[in-house]
Amino acid sequence: MAKKRTLVIGDIHGANLALEQALDRSGFDRAKDHLIILGDIVDGWPETRQCIDTVLGIKNRTFILGNHDKWALDWMKTGIAKKIWTTQGGKATIESYGAKIYDVVPPTKVPESHIELLDTALFYHLDKKDRLFVHGGIEPEGVRPLDLGEHTTYDFLWDRTLIERAMRAWEYDKEGKMPQFTKYKEVYLGHTTTWHLSKVPLNIGEIWAMDQGAGWEGKLSIMDIDSKEFWQSDKVSELYPEAVGRR
Secondary structure, eight states, X not given: OOOOOEEEEOOOTTOHHXXXXXHHHTTOOTTTSEEEEXXXXXXXXXXXXHHHHHHHTOSEEEEBOOHHHHHHXXXXXXXXXXXXXXXXXXXXXXXXXXXXXXXXXXXXXSOHHHHHHHHTOBSEEEOTTSEEEESSOOOOTTTOOOOGGGSOHHHHHTOOHHHHHHHHHHHHOTTXXXXXXXXXXXXXXXXXXXXXXXXXXXXXXXXXXXXXSTTTTSOOEEEETTTOOEEEOSOHHHHSTTOOTTO
C-alpha cells in the first residue's frame, strides 16, 4: 500500500486546468493524500468556481487564506466588488459565478460550500515537525521576533519582508550558506512570485517559495514536503490563450 503523502501547492489564481495538471502529474490521491494550499485560489484566470469545486473534492486538505481569497470572501458575503480587487483579477472570479461586476447584492450564485471554504481558511498552519505554512509571511528573526499569535492579519496575508530578505541573500550569494531566517525548521510561502529568479520552487535556507507565477505567465507548482520532489503545470498563459490572467 502506498504511503500517504503531504503535498503543498502554490497560488492557483483561478487556473483549474493548471490545478488538475499539477494534481495528475504528482499522482495525488484525492482520497488519501494531504494537500496544503498556500492561498490565493481565486482571481485572475477564468475558473475560480471550478478551482474551489476541485479543492472541495479533496478529502484531506489544509487551506491557508490568501489576500485575494479575503477580497473574494468579502464580495461573496456583501456583494460589493471593490475596484482594488476587480482590477487585480476579481472580475474573473465574479464572472466565473455567472455574476456581473456591477452587482451590489449578495451573489446568490455562490454555493455556501465555497463561502465556507474561504471563511474557515487558516491564517497559517504549523505541523508537528515545526514546518510553517503561510501565504504572505511572518517577521524574520531580528526584525521583530514575534510569536505567531503576535502577528497581524496583514503579516500573514500580505507581508513580503521574509521572502524579500531571503531573495536578497540568495541573489547576493547563490552558492553560500544561507542564514536562518526564522526559528522554524521549514517555512513554505506563496504570494510572491519567483518567476524572475527561478522557474521552479525556490529553496533559500529554511524557506521554500512556492509561487512560480501561475497567476501571470508562469507555472503552478506542487511539491511533496518530505521528499521535495515537485511537479508543475504547463505555463498557465498557454492553458488559457484567450484569457489575460493577472497580466
